[in-house]
Amino acid sequence: MKPSYLVFVLKVLAAFPLLGLYGGVTAIFDGRLAMGAAIVFGAVLLSAFIMWMAAVLECLEQITCPTGKK
Numbered sequence: 065m066k067p068s069y070l071v072f073v074l075k076v077l078a079a080f081p082l083l084g085l086y087g088g089v090t091a092i093f094d095g096r097l098a099m100g101a102a103i104v105f106g107a108v109l110l111s112a113f114i115m116w117m118a119a120v121l122e123c124l125e126q127i128t129c130p131t132g133k134k
Contacts, residue, residue, distance in 0.1 A: 074118035
């Protein structure tokens, strides 16, 4: 798999943990503040980590192949 495709897949996968925000916000509104905050924090942290991996992979791709030839 080409690295550019892998970067695209990682960016798409980074959106899926954010669907957990719905469950976290629902739990907060139901009165379970600690549980909701943990779900929201975990979803945002996981999404940020996946986006970080995509950014690092994109930078490595530019370093190893600066002219764009693959």
